[in-house]
Amino acid sequence: MTTPTAKEIKAMTDVAGVPVDAEVAARIANSIGPAFAGFAPVAGTLPFDLEPAGFLLVQTAKVSA
Template sequence: MIKPDPATIKAMAEITGLPVDDDVAKRIANSIGPAFEGFMPVAGKLPFDLEPSTYVVAQNEAAR
């Protein structure tokens, strides 16, 4: 997981069909950067069974 830079934000926005200008891309990168930095110590270390979309399935299996 890497902290996205404005160029990456701009490219991702264009792919989604919601292009942004350079200033907006820079503001987005600056605003989400701290979240990426906060999660870097655990990036890639959380087990996949913590995926929320499988929670209901796991609960139903446990109830059987």
């Protein structure tokens, strides 16, 4: 898991339809950097890391008998 750069943040916000300028992208990258550093020791070991979008689907699926 690597900390996203301002360039990567800019690309993600553009794709999401919420474009930001380079200065805002840099501030976002700087603000989330510590969170990435904190989770680095357990990165890849948590089941939620595998597919965050599928997590809610699994949690809300009804079991058919």
